[in-house]
Amino acid sequence: MARHEDRDPLNEEDLAQIADLPKVELHLHHEGAAPPAFIRGLAKEKSVNLSGVFREDGSYAYRDFVHFLSVYEAATQVLQTPRDYARLTTALLEECAANGVIYCETFLSPDFCGGGDLGAWREYLHAIREAADAAERDLGVTLRGVVTCIRHFGPEKSRPAARCAAETAGDWIVGFGMGGDENRGELNQxxxxxxxxxxxxxxxxxxxxxxxxxxxxxxAVEDLRVARIGHGVRAIEDLALVDLLAETGVVLEVCPGSNVTLGVYPNLAKHPIAELRDRGVKVTVSTDDPPFFHTNMRREYFNLANAFQWDADVLRELTRNAADAAFCDDDTREKILKRLET
Structure with a gap:
């Protein structure tokens, strides 16, 4: 495989192929995918004051990562019932379909869906699944759930979240993970x-x-023994660790637009996704919280193509990485892979 700097500039045919590529997304926060207009509409319906959550242009307002987390949690105030989450599921899958996503895994937190109570969690999950089934039928997007605990809520709250995940594990809840403020606590807790x-x-x-x-x-690799890592990009600062990721096959759920918008890297040209790939790490592409970061999957693909002169074949490789690393059952994976070949 040629390195990105050796490639010729993309032409119109390359760009057209990239626009039409079917996509697989592994790192998407359910609430973080809520369009601002959707949240504002629910706030109006429920008479919830969301002052400070939006800018004058209607987009989400935040200063930095920690403030982003507080704005994110403030916006979830309007998501109060299973029906609200069903409506949100429909809205986010419509966005996925519009950007060529055929399979997606979404992060769902029982802390937001029923406060960690197992009975309430089951009700929320039932509503989300019904909406997802309808979207798969009508839009052709397959959704699966990955339950997450919230790191800055602390280790004790992670246990009810894990119990909710364990009690509903199966063909739809396929994984468990953790989001939140990485600077709080230690993973081994x-x-x-x-x-x-x-x-x-x-x-x-x-x-x-x-x-x-x-x-x-x-x-994350040695203590939690995960199969995938959300972001993981700062591994590039330790090349022995990069080699370990390549050798073990641990997959990185890379969110380039999110990393640049939040200031992890100053611009996409400085982002290490290309070097990680060149060194044999399995990288994938996702949007994280797309309306917060003014992105979508089609835009992520275009931006990577322009920054690194990646043609459609490279992006197909990253999509195949994502399909191979998806937490779904093998029958679902085979269906996805067949759709990627068409």
Missing amino acids: FLYAFDMAREAGLKLTTHAGEWRGPSEVRS
């Missing part, structure tokens, strides 16, 4: 929750190596 999920047969991922350095990525 969450071993109980991850072990509970593992014993239930769930596959594992966690956010790491976005804000903290490579030692955090190493902890």
Whole structure:
């Protein structure tokens, strides 16, 4: 495979192929995918004051990563019932379909869906699944759920989240992971929750190596024993760790637009996704919280193509990486792979 700097500039045919590529997304936060207009509409219906959540142009307003988390959680105030989550599921899958996504895994937190109560979680999950089934039928997008605990809520709250995941594990809830503020606590404090999920047969991922350095990525691999890592990009600062990721096949759920918007890297040209790929790491592409970061999957593909002169074949490779790393059952994966070949 030629390195990105050796490629000729993209032509119109290349760009047209990229626009039409079917896509697979592995790193998408359910609430973080809510269009601002959708949240504002729910706030109006429910008479919820969301002052400070939006800019004058209607987009989400935040200063930095920590403030982003608080705005994110403030916006979720309007998501109060299973029906609200069903409506949100429809809205986010319509966006996925509009950008050529055929399979997506979404991060769902029982802390937001019923406050960690198992009975309430089942009600929310039922509503989300019904909406997802309808979207698969009508839009051709397959959705699966990855339950997440929230790191800055602390290790104790991770246990009810893991229990909700374990009790509903199956063909639709396929994984367990952790999001939130990476600078709070240590990964090994969450071993109980991850072990509970593992014993239930769930596959594992966690956010790491976005804000903290490579030692955090190493902890995700060695302590939590995850199959995938959300972000993981700061592994590039330790080439022995990069080699470990390549050798073990741990997959990175890379969100380039998110990383640039939040200031992890100053621009896409400085982003390490290309070097990680060149060094044999399995990288994939996702949007993270797309309306917050003014992105979508089609835009991510175009931006990578322009920044690194990646043609459609390289982006197909990244999409295949994502399909291979998806936490779904083998029958679902085979269906996805067949659709990628057409």
